[in-house]
Amino acid sequence: MSEEDGDGVDHGPTSSHRGDHTGGETDDRNRARDLEGVVAAVRDRVDPDEDERTRLRDVADRLMERAETAAAELCADTDVLQVGSTARNTWISGDRDIDIFVRFPPSLDRGTLADYGLEVGHATIPDGHEEYAEHPYVKGTVEGFEIDIVPCFRLESATEIRSAVDRTPFHTRYLQQRLDDELAADVRLTKQFLKGIGAYGSDLRTRGFSGYLTELLVVEYGGFRPLLAAVADWQPPVELDPEEHGRETFDDPLVVIDPTDPDRNVAAVCASDNVARFQHYARSFLERPRIDVFEPDDPEPLTEAGLRDHLERRGTTPVAVRFEAPDLVEDQLYPQLQKSLDGITTGLDDRGFDVFRATAVADETAAVLVELAVSERPAVERHEGPPVHVRNHAEGFYDAYADDPDAYGPFIEGGRYVTERDRAFTTARGFLESDRLFDVGLGAHVETALEDGYEVLSGDEIVALLDEFGPELADYFTPRP
Ligand SMILES: Nc1ccn([C@@H]2O[C@H](COP(=O)(O)OP(=O)(O)OP(=O)(O)O)[C@@H](O)[C@H]2O)c(=O)n1
Numbered sequence: 001m002s003e004e005d006g007d008g009v010d011h012g013p014t015s016s017h018r019g020d021h022t023g024g025e026t027d028d029r030n031r032a033r034d035l036e037g038v039v040a041a042v043r044d045r046v047d048p049d050e051d052e053r054t055r056l057r058d059v060a061d062r063l064m065e066r067a068e069t070a071a072a073e074l075c076a077d078t079d080v081l082q083v084g085s086t087a088r089n090t091w092i093s094g095d096r097d098i099d100i101f102v103r104f105p106p107s108l109d110r111g112t113l114a115d116y117g118l119e120v121g122h123a124t125i126p127d128g129h130e131e132y133a134e135h136p137y138v139k140g141t142v143e144g145f146e147i148d149i150v151p152c153f154r155l156e157s158a159t160e161i162r163s164a165v166d167r168t169p170f171h172t173r174y175l176q177q178r179l180d181d182e183l184a185a186d187v188r189l190t191k192q193f194l195k196g197i198g199a200y201g202s203d204l205r206t207r208g209f210s211g212y213l214t215e216l217l218v219v220e221y222g223g224f225r226p227l228l229a230a231v232a233d234w235q236p237p238v239e240l241d242p243e244e245h246g247r248e249t250f251d252d253p254l255v256v257i258d259p260t261d262p263d264r265n266v267a268a269v270c271a272s273d274n275v276a277r278f279q280h281y282a283r284s285f286l287e288r289p290r291i292d293v294f295e296p297d298d299p300e301p302l303t304e305a306g307l308r309d310h311l312e313r314r315g316t317t318p319v320a321v322r323f324e325a326p327d328l329v330e331d332q333l334y335p336q337l338q339k340s341l342d343g344i345t346t347g348l349d350d351r352g353f354d355v356f357r358a359t360a361v362a363d364e365t366a367a368v369l370v371e372l373a374v375s376e377r378p379a380v381e382r383h384e385g386p387p388v389h390v391r392n393h394a395e396g397f398y399d400a401y402a403d404d405p406d407a408y409g410p411f412i413e414g415g416r417y418v419t420e421r422d423r424a425f426t427t428a429r430g431f432l433e434s435d436r437l438f439d440v441g442l443g444a445h446v447e448t449a450l451e452d453g454y455e456v457l458s459g460d461e462i463v464a465l466l467d468e469f470g471p472e473l474a475d476y477f478t479p480r481p
């Protein structure tokens, strides 16, 4: 997806009218026709065809039967159901995870539930492996489909849940009652739109819109187009409560009270930037419908020469702290990196090294990259004391610095004592290489990683990041909404 007229080519199917008319009504009609054309083209790609549906149905049915048999042998009163987007007809063609939930009576304790769940999982997918979320479950691939076999408790209401997965069957039931074929198609379209703009997914790297949230929004507004029209005019905080049963207040830019649980905001992880991003592209797409909004961008990786050009043109100074990436799953790693990024930029700012923009990247190694507007400071810094008339404080300040041979002052300026004393760090690099870096509020795992050693890159040395982070650096230097 590229913003506005990037390549000058309109990928919408009908662009011949451009410039033919000036009337507002005609423009509206043409836009509506463009939008329909784009929607048809996207649906052609995201709607699973009959063959895909049948194959999925076959595999799902077969596995559910196996899971039912295995569960019945372990425990009475169990049942098996399919959940997630493949159960609701809202999956995007080619994205094929089949989530199968095995429900056990709530009289079981958690440990037994976990053991039974794994046993059923292994019986259902013999070459599956165990993964760990809130509790362990079995995952595997069957005929090209990614299968999860997840145990949960069978409860009367989603408010009694003991873990997050217990809610999922309630979501499925709620949506199955409300999604018809038309709305399900609009959900697929909206998911692809959000993927195209980089705002789909409730993982903690993306902090965007989850599948369930997308479905609720489409149902609530009655389709893709009305949803976009509403989003274009949102005034956050936006609060939706489809079942009108919410009883808590949330401090989030988007609040969608879970129809199955009055105390949960389904959009709790959705970052304000992603809400704003959705608003931006909703407006821009309604104004000029085009297919490339639905396509995630793959920027050309940056070359060394390209990177040097950017830096010279911008006149900023980059610094980076590079270390071995902590061995964590992404949902733990990215919050750690974000926290460390915030700490490091604040630490630099506090010492007079003005931060222009910054990012954190991770692969084998991780790096916090900070682009500085100011990377060097003079040997001395100003230190302002109290107004002279505040006698107690003023005398204390004066006495503390009067005999300091390295300080200039104290002198009086604007009625206050001021002194100029030696600065602890005259370069950003000096600060980053010092132990003071550990005072800035790093993520705990990042702190441990840094204790094992890290490297500071500054100025031109930054090109060393290109091999590993070429695409990320390209993204950084071609920012878009
Ligand atoms: N943050 C999340 C993630 C998942 N779920 C529940 O778990 C189900 C399966 O999750 P997932 O596969 O991530 O989402 P899908 O809805 O299946 O969407 P997609 O098409 O992206 O797979 C969801 O439908 C939802 O009921 C949830 O409530 N909250």
Ligand SMILES: [Mg+2]
Pocket (backbone or CB within 6 Å): 084, 085, 086, 097, 099, 211
């Ligand atoms: Mg899914």
